[in-house]
Amino acid sequence: MRKMSSREIAVIGIMLALSLMLEIIPIEMPTMWGMKIDLVAVPVIMAYLLTGFVGGLTAVFLLFIGLSLISPTSWLGGFMKASATLAVLIGFEAARWITRFDFERANRRRVVLFAVLAYILGIAVRIPLMVAFNYYFAIQMFLGIPHERVVQAVEEWTHVPFWVAIGLPNAVQSVIDVFISLAVTLPVLRRLPHLFE
Secondary structure: OOOOOHHHHHHHHHHHHHHHHHHHOOOEEEOOOOOEEEOOOHHHHHHHHHHOHHHHHHHHHHHHHHHHHHOOOHHHHHHHHHHHHHHHHHHHHHHHHHHOOOOOOOOHHHHHHHHHHHHHHHHHHHHHHHHHHHHHHHHHHHHOOOHHHHHHHHHHHHOOOHHHHHHHHHHHHHHHHHHHHHHHHHHHHHHOOOOOO
């Protein structure tokens, strides 16, 4: 495993601080059952794009710790956000492996293909994971309702099937996580390719 450079560690620290700041600043859209659509994961995904998979994993773990300390939803909210963000990173890493994507030499068409594939692979992991976590423990703990009433309660609030109520906001959040992160990071990688060598 490659050792991270001091620059990469600094980038992870800066991006983590930005993520936690975005958690405190209310730039968000709440859903009916408690999830909020926000920009908190964007800096963590940028850290992954700038430093690689190990750097991304480090940033996700530190995001969990940070959110556990400062978020009103404590460790459970931190765990859910970190898990969802990890799913996005897995989508990116799988898309990079499948397409042999190289930021420095990619044209617009390859960037779009990479982004769309990363999005599809990410939600293929994220949505089932979030449906399972919400069904088995998160909604019970967040809302204090018994396990056997979780599906009924969410469907009564949202008027859509349970998996849609959970999956759709996560799909929307993944659009923000994937495409905004890439749009912000790509110019940096292209203009300063030597930054992390």
